[in-house]
Amino acid sequence: MEILQVTKLNHKGEGVTAGGFFIPRTLPGEKVSFRPDLTVNIIEPANNRISAICKHYKNCGGCSMQHADAEFIKDWKSKVIINGLEARGLETTIRPIETSNKSSRRRANLHGLKQKKGVIVGFFRKSSDELISTPSCELLHKEIMAAFYLYECLTDIGATRKSIIGIAVSLTDTGLDISVTKATTLNPETIIKISNMCKPYKVARLTWNDEVLCLYNLPIIEFDKTKVNPPPGAFLQATTHGEQVLIKSVTEALASAKKVIDLFSGCGTFSFPAAKKAEVVSFDNTEAMINSLDIGWRNSSNLKKISSHTRDLFKRPVLKHELLSFDAAIIDPPRAGAERQTLEIANSKISRVAAISCNPITFSRDAEILTRGGFNLDWVQPVDQFLWSSHIELVAQFTR
Numbered sequence: 001m002e003i004l005q006v007t008k009l010n011h012k013g014e015g016v017t018a019g020g021f022f023i024p025r026t027l028p029g030e031k032v033s034f035r036p037d038l039t040v041n042i043i044e045p046a047n048n049r050i051s052a053i054c055k056h057y058k059n060c061g062g063c064s065m066q067h068a069d070a071e072f073i074k075d076w077k078s079k080v081i082i083n084g085l086e087a088r089g090l091e092t093t094i095r096p097i098e099t100s101n102k103s104s105r106r107r108a109n110l111h112g113l114k115q116k117k118g119v120i121v122g123f124f125r126k127s128s129d130e131l132i133s134t135p136s137c138e139l140l141h142k143e144i145m146a147a148f149y150l151y152e153c154l155t156d157i158g159a160t161r162k163s164i165i166g167i168a169v170s171l172t173d174t175g176l177d178i179s180v181t182k183a184t185t186l187n188p189e190t191i192i193k194i195s196n197m198c199k200p201y202k203v204a205r206l207t208w209n210d211e212v213l214c215l216y217n218l219p220i221i222e223f224d225k226t227k228v229n230p231p232p233g234a235f236l237q238a239t240t241h242g243e244q245v246l247i248k249s250v251t252e253a254l255a256s257a258k259k260v261i262d263l264f265s266g267c268g269t270f271s272f273p274a275a276k277k278a279e280v281v282s283f284d285n286t287e288a289m290i291n292s293l294d295i296g297w298r299n300s301s302n303l304k305k306i307s308s309h310t311r312d313l314f315k316r317p318v319l320k321h322e323l324l325s326f327d328a329a330i331i332d333p334p335r336a337g338a339e340r341q342t343l344e345i346a347n348s349k350i351s352r353v354a355a356i357s358c359n360p361i362t363f364s365r366d367a368e369i370l371t372r373g374g375f376n377l378d379w380v381q382p383v384d385q386f387l388w389s390s391h392i393e394l395v396a397q398f399t400r
Contacts, residue, residue, distance in 0.1 A: 003043065006030045011080050011361065013064050013390035024126065025067050048072040053102070054138040061126030063139060063388035074099060077392045078382055084364035090377055092396075097382040100239040104387075105140045106171040107236050112155030113164050119155040121148065121167065131164065139387060141171050147201040151178075154197075157190060158183030158208070168233045172219040175204030179232040183209055207232035223247075226272040226303065228296035231288035235266050238393075242385030246356060246395055247273050249381045250330060253354035253397035254278065257328030261350075263313055263341060264332045268293040268306070270354070274330065275303040281326075285312040317341040323348035330354045337362030339369065346373025353398040360392055367396065375400045 006015035006026045015026030023040055026032055031044040042049070052058075052066035065073055074097045082094060113120045113131045122134035135148050151167050158180055159165045166181040186194070186208060195214050198206060206214040210232070220227050221236060224247055230236065237243035250270045254260060257278050262271045265282035267289045274280050275297070284290050287310045297306040311318075313333075317340045323329070329350050331338060335358055345353060346369050353370060357363035367377055375398040383393040 002034045004032050004034050006032065009076055011084070011390065013076075024064065027068055027072070055136055056122070056132060056134045059125055060123050060132045060134055060137075061128070062123040062134065062137070064126070064390055065388045070099070073388075074384070077384060080392060081360045081363075081380060081382055081394060084360040085367065085377075085380075088364045088368040090364065090367055090371060092377040093379040095379055095381045097384055098242070098245045099384040100241045100387060102138050102387060103140065103142055103145075104239045104241060105385075106144070106239060108140050108144060108169050110151060110167040110169065111164050112151065112159050112167055114155060114159040114161055116161070119152050119159070121151045121155055143171050143202065144169050144176065147176055147178075147203070150197060150201050150203075154178075154180055154183075154194070157186075157194065160184065170219070170230070170234070170236055172204055172221050172230070173227075174217040174220045175202040177205050177207075177219040177230070177232065178203060179207040179210075181209060181233075185209075186213075205232065221267070223267070223269050223271075223296075224273040224276075226268070226296055226300045228267050228272075228292050230267045230292050231286075234286075234289055234292070237269060238385035242383050242393060243269065245381070245383050246270075246393070249383075249395035249397075250274070250354040250356065253395065254328050254330070254352060257352055259326050260328045260330060261318065261323065261326045262330040262332075263318065264334070264338070265290075265293060265308070265330075266332070268296055268308075270330045270332065270356075271306055271308075272296070272300070272303065275306050277304070278328070279304045280306045282306060282308040283311045283313060283318065284308075285310065285314075313338065313341050317344050320344050320348040323350055326350055328352040328354070330356070332356035333362075335359040335362065337366045339366060342366040342369045346370050346375070351400055353396075355396045355398060356394070357396075358391060358393050360394065363394065363396070367398075370398050373400075 004017045015023040027046040029046045033041045057066045120133045122132045165183045168179040170177040204217040204219040260274045260278045262282040265284045271282045290308045290310045294308045378397040381395045
């Protein structure tokens with residue numbers, strides 16, 4: 001047995017020892033015993049250590065920071081952003097982090113497995129293909145968790161002992177939007193059975209292997225008072241609170257812009273708020289989400305024009321000459337960031353950028369590109385929609 005001292009956390013939330021060992025679920029200042037079989041015991045706990053509130057935390061890989069108190073997590077997540085920027089030679093104002101409450105996640109990607117003794121629905125154990133049942137998850141919205149038995153029933157029907165099905169659930173304003181994937185083919189009798197199963201629960205739509213199986217109500221999400229019907233499995237911000245903070249910050253960053261390009265727009269989370277004051281041109285690589293955005297705009301009122309286009313911005317970024325008519329840009333790429341697209345913005349005449357990111361490391365890389373192009377990084381607003389995880393969302397304002 002070896003006694004180790006944890007000195008810091010890395011950007012994944014893992015404890016790091018002086019010798020460079022990474023030990024999950026430990027905190028700076030703690031002494032731990034480390035056995036050859038990788039068993040870790042806390043010998044001297046840190047003052048910031050608390051007892052996890054979720055009974056699944058020990059095994060489930062969905063959360064990684066329930067052992068730390070709220071103030072420690074806020075401080076650590078802000079420092080991850082600061083450290084990422086400092087590594088690129090950048091400094092700015094980091095605003096106080098906005099944190100969503102527990103039981104507020106409105107979307108989840110669950111999985112279902114069928115076994116001889118029954119079914120398992122939940123999340124995978126960290127760094128493992130072992131599925132953990134999570135019927136008492138403290139992270140997901142109560143309306144999602146209220147239908148947990150339904151997810152188990154769908155697993156019993158759709159999974160085999162050799163396959164794991166996906167169960168993507170989103171809480172919309174009109175009910176649950178459930179998308180089951182990698183499931184078995186259904187016969188008419190089973191479809192009727194599933195339809196009857198859904199009746200006790202507030203299900204708006206059930207999609208099975210990308211085909212709509214049951215439609216009880218049109219799933220509706222409001223983006224700043226504009227109603228949108230998202231396609232099955234569509235990307236949505238993780239919490240309503242987080243989305244509101246992001247929209248407020250993006251609106252501030254756009255200021256009085258008259259023509260805005262929204263890159264990686266999704267269903268229009270930021271396009272619709274921006275269109276209250278500016279003409280907007282939106283791009284996303286998913287045609288179904290662009291169609292939802294376009295229909296939402298056509299059914300809206302009191303918004304300026306939104307033109308929406310399907311385009312793979314990784315393969316075909318909007319070039320600097322195509323950006324000539326815009327005075328501001330919104331960019332909200334996936335975790336990989338958008339290096340090529342950011343280069344085109346840096347070389348354009350655009351004077352304001354509202355950048356949203358869920359990865360402080362790739363954000364820092366793209367921020368350096370913009371600052372080299374003459375932009376100032378005015379401020380960063382951290383948003384923690386991913387409570388008890390190492391994930392961090394942020395909005396930043398760039399101007400020149």
